[in-house]
Amino acid sequence: xxxxxxxxxxxxxxxxxxxxxxxxxxxxxxxxxxxxxxxxxxxxxxxxxxxxxxxxxxxxxxxxxxxxxxxxxxxxxxxxxxxxxxxxxxxxxxxxxxxxxxxxxxxxxxxxxxxxxxxxxxxxxxxxxxxxxxxxxxxxxxxxxxxxxxxxxxxxxxxxxxxxxxxxxxxxxxxxxxxxxxxxxxxxxxxxxxxxxxxxxxxxxxxxxxxxxxxxxxxxxxxxxxxxxxxxxxxxxxxxxxxxxxxxxxxxxxxxxxxxxxxxxxxxxxxxxxxxxxxxxxxxxxxxxxxxxxxxxxxxxxxxxxxxxxxxxxxxxxxxxxxxxxxxxxxxxxxxxxxxxxx
Numbered sequence: 001x002x003x004x005x006x007x008x009x010x011x012x013x014x015x016x017x018x019x020x021x022x023x024x025x026x027x028x029x030x031x032x033x034x035x036x037x038x039x040x041x042x043x044x045x046x047x048x049x050x051x052x053x054x055x056x057x058x059x060x061x062x063x064x065x066x067x068x069x070x071x072x073x074x075x076x077x078x079x080x081x082x083x084x085x086x087x088x089x090x091x092x093x094x095x096x097x098x099x100x101x102x103x104x105x106x107x108x109x110x111x112x113x114x115x116x117x118x119x120x121x122x123x124x125x126x127x128x129x130x131x132x133x134x135x136x137x138x139x140x141x142x143x144x145x146x147x148x149x150x151x152x153x154x155x156x157x158x159x160x161x162x163x164x165x166x167x168x169x170x171x172x173x174x175x176x177x178x179x180x181x182x183x184x185x186x187x188x189x190x191x192x193x194x195x196x197x198x199x200x201x202x203x204x205x206x207x208x209x210x211x212x213x214x215x216x217x218x219x220x221x222x223x224x225x226x227x228x229x230x231x232x233x234x235x236x237x238x239x240x241x242x243x244x245x246x247x248x249x250x251x252x253x254x255x256x257x258x259x260x261x262x263x264x265x266x267x268x269x270x271x272x273x274x275x276x277x278x279x280x281x282x283x284x285x286x287x288x289x290x291x292x293x294x295x296x297x298x299x300x301x302x303x304x305x306x307x308x309x310x311x312x313x314x315x316x317x318x319x320x321x322x323x324x325x326x327x328x329x330x331x332x333x334x335x336x337x338x339x340x341x342x343x
Contacts (some may be wrong), residue, residue, distance in 0.1 A: 007108040007120050010063065014108045018069060021100040023123045026117055029331075030103065031218035032334055035086040038097040043221065044106060046276035046327075048113040055106065059096070062109055070099025088222050217331050221276065228273040229256050232304050235333060239342045241267060254291030261342055265299035268292045274307040276327060282312040289320045300341055304330060 007014055024030045031038055032046055039047070045055045059066055074082050074095045082097075083090065098106070105117035105314040167184070185188065220228060233246050240262030247258065257269040270288045272280065285303060292301035303309075303317060304325040323341045333339055 005120075007124070008111060014065075016107065017108075017123055018101050018104060020123055021104050024104055024107070025098065027118045027122050030100070031221065032100075033088055033218055034222050035082075038099060039103055040221075040318075041096045041278055043099070043218070044098050044103055045251075048106070048110055048115045049104065050113050051109070052277050054110070054112065057107055058106060062105075066098075066102050066105055066111075069105040070102040071105075072097055086222075089224055097201045118328070123200055217276075217306070217327065217334075220273065220330070220334065223273060225271070225273050228306070229271045231334075232269060232271050233257055233259075236267070236269070236342075239338045241342065253295055254288055255296055258296070261300055266297065267298045267300040267302070268298040268302055269302040272303075272305040272307070274305055274308050278307045280305050280307060280309040280313050280324075280326070282310065282316050285309075285313045285316050285320075285322060285324075289316075289322060293320070294321065295318055302339075306330065 007017075028047065031043055032041065041055050041059075042052060045052045048055075058069065063071070074097060075093060079095055081082070082088065082095070104119070104123075105124075107113075107116045108123075110116040131249045187310075200270045201267070204283075220231065223231065229246050233244050236244050236257065236259050241259040242262070244257065244259040247256065254270065255268045255273045257267075259267045259269075261267050268291070270291075272284075274280070280303065288301070288303055302325055303322055305327065307327055309324050309326050314324055314326075316322075323339070325339070329339075
């Protein structure tokens with residue numbers, strides 16, 4: 001099987017697999033803009049868990065190839081029209097957009113990203129399976145393919161018949177004992193590889209039910225601050241909170257939403273719609289602690305953000321009884337998973 005690093009060097013190989021964009025969502029959920037087609041530079045950086053400069057540098061070095069894959073920069077009337085159609089809010093005079101093919105192209109070029117490496121490995125695994133799987137690979141009513149059944153049957157025969165046969169021959173043979181032991185070792189290696197192959201197939205072809213719906217975060221990334229606060233208020237109401245009031249803005253004293261939980265506890269929330277490559281820092285959390293605990297006397301305090309928290313910020317939040325709803329938790333919450341603190 002081809003090593004994943006070959007994709008970094010071979011443009012022809014990259015071109016041959018550019019249509020396999022489904023691999024992106026199999027490795028990790030790729031959030032798209034509201035138009036359902038494009039991703040911004042910041043969103044690409046967030047997907048691959050790298051800094052913004054890593055993506056901009058990659059575009060600089062491989063711009064022609066990425067443009068052929070669907071990368072483009074909107075300006076002027078084209079940008080204005082796109083904002084109107086897609087609902088994207090940006091004051092910038094230009095907007096770089098990546099299609100799904102362009103994002104896959106980035107995955108095949110980006111060296112210092114574990115997510116990109118996983119995409120390359122998965123991509124080549126799927127291509128290998130597609131090339132080696134017979135066209136007439138029949139599938140039974142239970143969803144198990146004929147090839148799968150044959151592999152399992154061979155594994156069973158090797159483990160239950162052939163290996164015991166070698167054991168018996170080794171016990172009774174003197175002259176060819178060494179050769180028989182070597183043959184047995186070879187059969188056992190084949191058996192182990194078949195087991196590994198079967199497990200890998202199950203992993204590659206399985207449905208990931210634990211992943212939140214694609215596009216949940218893209219919608220929030222496109223919101224302005226006020227719309228994001230209203231979105232969080234709706235999530236609180238969905239989870240049983242009452243007396244929900246959005247008060248974000250001038251004079252809010254560091255709290256954007258106040259409410260009562262379903263069991264009557266006083267709740268306050270701070271909402272920060274930041275770019276996904278930024279972080280909530282410890283000073284941010286410390287400031288909120290004063291507002292939530294001292295000014296409002298909150299029983300439940302949520303710091304909700306569309307970006308990650310620094311380790312120190314998470315530690316301070318935990319010590320002070322602040323629930324840090326970072327990007328990953330927010331995605332799950334928005335997709336339907338209730339916050340444990342509200343249960």
